[in-house]
Amino acid sequence: MLWGAIYALVAVGLSLIWGVMGVLNLAHGDFLMLGMFGAYWLATLLGIDPLIGLLIVAPAMFLLALGIHKSLITRVIKAPRLTALLATFGLGIFLRNLAHFLWTADYRLIGNTLVGDRVITVSILGGTNFISVPKLLAAGGSLATTALLYWFIKHTKTGRALQATAMNRQAAALMGIDTERMYMLAYSLGIACVSVAGVLLTNFFIIFPEVGVMFVLYALVAVTIGGFGSIQGALVGGLIIGLIESIGGFVGIPALKQALVFAVFVIVVVLRPQGLFGWAD
Amino acid sequence: MGRLKPLMVRQPRIFWRKNYIFIVAFALLLALPFIFTARFQHHVMIKVLMFAFLGCAWNIIGGYTGQVALGHAAFFGIGAYTSSLCYIWFGLNPWFGMLLGGVLAVAVSAGINYPCFRLHGRYFAIATLALGMIIRLLFTNWRLVGGALGVRLPLLPESLWNFQFHTTKLPYYYITLVFCALIFALLYKIERSKLGFYLRAIKESEEAAKSLGIDVAKYKLVAMSISVFFTAMAGTIYAQYVLYIDPISLMPLMTSILICVVPVVGGAGTLWGPALGAPILMVAIEYSRAWLGGGGRGVDYMIVGAIMVAIIFRPAGLISFFQGPRFRQWWKRIRG
Numbered sequence: 001m002l003w004g005a006i007y008a009l010v011a012v013g014l015s016l017i018w019g020v021m022g023v024l025n026l027a028h029g030d031f032l033m034l035g036m037f038g039a040y041w042l043a044t045l046l047g048i049d050p051l052i053g054l055l056i057v058a059p060a061m062f063l064l065a066l067g068i069h070k071s072l073i074t075r076v077i078k079a080p081r082l083t084a085l086l087a088t089f090g091l092g093i094f095l096r097n098l099a100h101f102l103w104t105a106d107y108r109l110i111g112n113t114l115v116g117d118r119v120i121t122v123s124i125l126g127g128t129n130f131i132s133v134p135k136l137l138a139a140g141g142s143l144a145t146t147a148l149l150y151w152f153i154k155h156t157k158t159g160r161a162l163q164a165t166a167m168n169r170q171a172a173a174l175m176g177i178d179t180e181r182m183y184m185l186a187y188s189l190g191i192a193c194v195s196v197a198g199v200l201l202t203n204f205f206i207i208f209p210e211v212g213v214m215f216v217l218y219a220l221v222a223v224t225i226g227g228f229g230s231i232q233g234a235l236v237g238g239l240i241i242g243l244i245e246s247i248g249g250f251v252g253i254p255a256l257k258q259a260l261v262f263a264v265f266v267i268v269v270v271l272r273p274q275g276l277f278g279w280a281d
Numbered sequence: 282m283g284r285l286k287p288l289m290v291r292q293p294r295i296f297w298r299k300n301y302i303f304i305v306a307f308a309l310l311l312a313l314p315f316i317f318t319a320r321f322q323h324h325v326m327i328k329v330l331m332f333a334f335l336g337c338a339w340n341i342i343g344g345y346t347g348q349v350a351l352g353h354a355a356f357f358g359i360g361a362y363t364s365s366l367c368y369i370w371f372g373l374n375p376w377f378g379m380l381l382g383g384v385l386a387v388a389v390s391a392g393i394n395y396p397c398f399r400l401h402g403r404y405f406a407i408a409t410l411a412l413g414m415i416i417r418l419l420f421t422n423w424r425l426v427g428g429a430l431g432v433r434l435p436l437l438p439e440s441l442w443n444f445q446f447h448t449t450k451l452p453y454y455y456i457t458l459v460f461c462a463l464i465f466a467l468l469y470k471i472e473r474s475k476l477g478f479y480l481r482a483i484k485e486s487e488e489a490a491k492s493l494g495i496d497v498a499k500y501k502l503v504a505m506s507i508s509v510f511f512t513a514m515a516g517t518i519y520a521q522y523v524l525y526i527d528p529i530s531l532m533p534l535m536t537s538i539l540i541c542v543v544p545v546v547g548g549a550g551t552l553w554g555p556a557l558g559a560p561i562l563m564v565a566i567e568y569s570r571a572w573l574g575g576g577g578r579g580v581d582y583m584i585v586g587a588i589m590v591a592i593i594f595r596p597a598g599l600i601s602f603f604q605g606p607r608f609r610q611w612w613k614r615i616r617g
Binding site for chain 1: 347349393396397398399400402403404406407408410411412414415417418421422510534535541542545549568579580581582583585586587590591592593594596
């Protein structure tokens with residue numbers, strides 16, 4: 001269940017980028033991986049706990065995303081659809097295998113973190129449940145970040161400008177909004193979100209170059225279920241996936257829970273392509 | 282090429298002038314294994330041809346029809362599994378298993394892809410990608426077909442009938458080459474047929490195609506079926522070549538992506554696209570893996586990723602270098 005919140009945060013970034021720029025950032029999961037590795041190296045080399053490292057990694061990823069946007073994504077926006085899709089996918093594959101090259105495919109884990117392996121014992125309905133603190137923290141942090149982003153978009157001037165750019169680029173430009181900068185902001189914010197999710201994950205999850213693949217696929221599913229370009233949709237979509245996964249793992253064969261998630265996705269996509277909160281493309 | 286003798290009959294001369302590029306290319310490919318004789322070089326050439334074949338198959342749905350399917354590895358796997366299991370269970374000859382695999386893949390694709398034809402662009406891409414993942418997960422957890430361990434084909438005396446060769450890789454090369462030539466000829470025909478025009482009309486604008494009376498869903502299904510049928514056939518060739526199949530090496534996301542990238546690098550929706558893309562990608566992958574790879578360090582796929590990113594600088598693919606007016610002039614001057 002708690003996983004749902006993390007999927008949601010990954011999905012929210014993806015949805016933001018899609019909503020504002022119309023670019024499907026298939027490299028999203030690999031930015032998550034980069035964020036995780038960032039936290040890992042800060043922890044191993046400098047002894048900075050991931051929770052503090054968050055304050056370093058997220059801005060760093062923001063800057064990295066700025067650079068990638070400047071050099072690459074501005075071109076991707078103008079490219080034909082198929083090439084744009086493959087370009088972000090290629091960027092992801094490149095980053096993933098760069099990580100393979102630099103840091104090998106080993107599974108890594110950060111030991112001795114602040115929250116460590118602590119467990120809260122809760123008794124619900126007479127039974128005792130164990131909730132691990134890192135997971136709870138990651139879920140809470142993800143929800144908080146999503147809420148922050150939501151507040152930023154709905155209640156600040158820059159956020160409104162982002163919304164306007166998403167709705168109609170030309171009209172927004174005519175109103176005096178620097179849409180190029182909005183694109184940059186959307187992309188970097190999306191990447192910053194996913195790197196926050198990545199850093200929060202490092203408290204309890206293994207770090208390896210291929211880690212992003214599953215997350216980006218789940219984020220795609222979440223975004224599609226929720227509706228492309230909708231923040232609340234992505235949040236709900238992420239939570240639904242968490243739910244499906246936990247129910248599927250509980251009732252059916254655990255190994256097939258991923259297949260179940262994708263099956264739900266295909267059903268949603270066929271029945272309601274615009275998603276729960278989205279509008280038709 | 283100088284003037285041909287006037288005594289020569291007209292028919293073959295036209296055939297030669299129209300098709301000399303194909304004939305020269307085919308002759309070159311026939312001779313190629315004797316120019317590069319090392320076993321590894323043969324392996325690379327087989328890989329190149331196999332992906333050219335797969336790229337041609339994908340081109341029908343992804344290139345000509347413009348429906349970017351990203352789950353073709355699943356059908357590649359279905360083809361490999363069908364022929365292999367039919368041989369192990371029923372003793373069915375792999376050549377028939379190949380056809381059966383194709384038919385089965387068409388049936389599966391009709392069942393699962395048909396509902397997706399309503400989707401456009403990226404939604405279709407992601408839906409097919411998810412379906413491909415589901416099929417892979419099912420195969421990984423399906424005890425009956427070997428699960429994650431896969432299937433090992435029994436060794437048989439080498440012969441064309443058994444579709445197994447152990448002493449040399451050459452027969453596999455020539456078999457794949459023949460299949461490539463077949464699909465090339467088929468695509469050549471399709472490009473000039475009514476079907477080809479229908480498919481390209483669907484690519485340009487579905488609404489316009491519909492308003493002209495083209496049954497869009499039907500022709501998408503036709504294109505997908507042809508595409509999937511050949512993809513499954515390639516699966517059988519692969520299974521007979523490696524003699525061991527498992528879902529992890531057979532149907533990873535990367536195979537689906539490569540099947541799509543090969544024609545796109547060369548030029549999606551063109552006859553020569555896959556033929557241009559396959560050698561570049563596969564040679565880069567295989568050689569970087571052999572020289573720099575050591576221990577799965579990912580240089581091979583880094584190159585693939587970089588190439589995929591580079592496509593945005595030339596969205597029409599490499600073929601566009603040969604289509605400009607300057608190239609035409611230069612070519613005319615060379616031919617005299």
